[in-house]
Amino acid sequence: MATLKVPVHVPSPSEDAEQLRKAFEDLICQCWGTNEQLIIDILAHRNAAQRNSIRKVYGEAYGEDLLKCLEKELTSDFERAVLLFTLDPAERDAHLANEATKKFTSSNWILMEIACSRSSHELLNVKKAYHARYKKSLEEDVAYHTTGEYRKLLVPLVSAFRYEGEEVNMTLAKSEAKILHDKISDKHYTDEEVIRIVSTRSKAQLNATLNHYNTSFGNAINKDLKADPSDEFLKLLRAVIKCLTTPEQYFEKVLRQAINKLGSDEWALTRVVTTRAEVDMVRIKEAYQRRNSVPLEQAIAKDTSGDYEKFLLALIGAGDA
């Protein structure tokens, strides 16, 4: 359930493109100061297909790429948020994943997040966008830029094309719950059977397996994966499980940590809001309110300011009941 609010009567893409052009021209001549509000009013209230049309029409009308213009006119966190959101979801994920392959370990989380929280079809579109944009495959970059246990886990995760149906094999769920429990009891967290199960099974099948795990062995798997709370690989593995089975809880936690950080982590905040506003932000907001006893709007408003704040709040549908 998306929080994105598209007006009942949407202007045509060329009207939107014209308005955006005006917003930029105002910025350039500084006739009446900036017109970021107009940019927010348009881009934060158009869905992916509409934004794509606006980009197309804008390019045709003015011979310039809308994204390049936004990049030139805007700055800082507001710029990053507008740029990321304006991108097509698959292109945006390809961009985030490519950034992640160029950085160090913390970015393993972003690769995992993209691999595990998107549907098979969405992830496939990310891979296609990656080919088109970077002339390479996502998998080869992930494999090249990771090592050891992280490579062992992340490459299969980003390579996956999971079955998406609801069919579940209960015999298999039972036998694989036992495999997982045996390996985890022996602290063989990077065992290839563990990786195989979490990286290839459909979300429905994995869910059945983990329910069986919980019922048969007395603990949720993520409790057993907390044996050593400071182990970074175990943290990532718990996040994989969360992302695959209860993504809204995973994203709630990312938001909570981003907001509670000293100075807050704008990159994480921007990433989650721009990637989930059109997907499941309603559920994420519910999870946030439940866990923090504060509405997400209020937490974001407290932690951010200016146009960046306005843009994020527009995306999460601030003002809704």
Add this chain to the structure above:
Amino acid sequence: MATLKVPVHVPSPSEDAEQLRKAFEDLICQCWGTNEQLIIDILAHRNAAQRNSIRKVYGEAYGEDLLKCLEKELTSDFERAVLLFTLDPAERDAHLANEATKKFTSSNWILMEIACSRSSHELLNVKKAYHARYKKSLEEDVAYHTTGEYRKLLVPLVSAFRYEGEEVNMTLAKSEAKILHDKISDKHYTDEEVIRIVSTRSKAQLNATLNHYNTSFGNAINKDLKADPSDEFLKLLRAVIKCLTTPEQYFEKVLRQAINKLGSDEWALTRVVTTRAEVDMVRIKEAYQRRNSVPLEQAIAKDTSGDYEKFLLALIGAGDA
């Protein structure tokens, strides 16, 4: 370059469907014996799109699946060849791969062949057909049914969605040629770097790497991978390299071994002819003639008989210059 010959004036799918129905009815009432020739005349001379249309129209007109009728009417190697060829290429590969996951080691070759000789787009369609038909993913079945070094190699191969463009990074080709040479010199054939390179790089990039390997280290990689000629994993790894870089030579060898076998290996023969007739059989025939000094038509005619022979010869365009 395909060997499949489609007539200049192709009857409509409903005319073809009607003719096939008549061929079956002749078979049922045995009015004048079987009419396999009619089946060959139609199905061995229609491309994939045309065969799909015929299946669709046949199902609508007679309320029965054409494939089920063929299965009921035909027998033995001829049956298998007609059924496999009539299937849509992606469905056919999904079927072959599914069969392979249920058998023992020799079928690892079939999985490798499908993973390495198809384009990224074709392999993706195989995965989609696998989801649709088996309600599971190809990767999960391959991962589940393989172990050890074979799993380590085959799962990434079938999971791959390689970049298909021609762009090549020569610095990378150089450095990865060295990695391959170092690992192979140390006999670390299952090293994760070796697997990473062969399973994620584009065919163009891999080709550049292997050319560099050859130039810098004096041997083609497959010569260095022959250190222990009886090692089954090394055999498979050489086949991976061949399939990725010179598929026509790979298929020539499969055909040669299938035909030279005592009693010949009809499953391999049928597989190669039905899967390559619409793709690169012209090149495979050239490679066969070069290597064996006998045209492939002649070798197949000598080794097979009856309708099976006729069907295979029709598919490889027998009678062409």
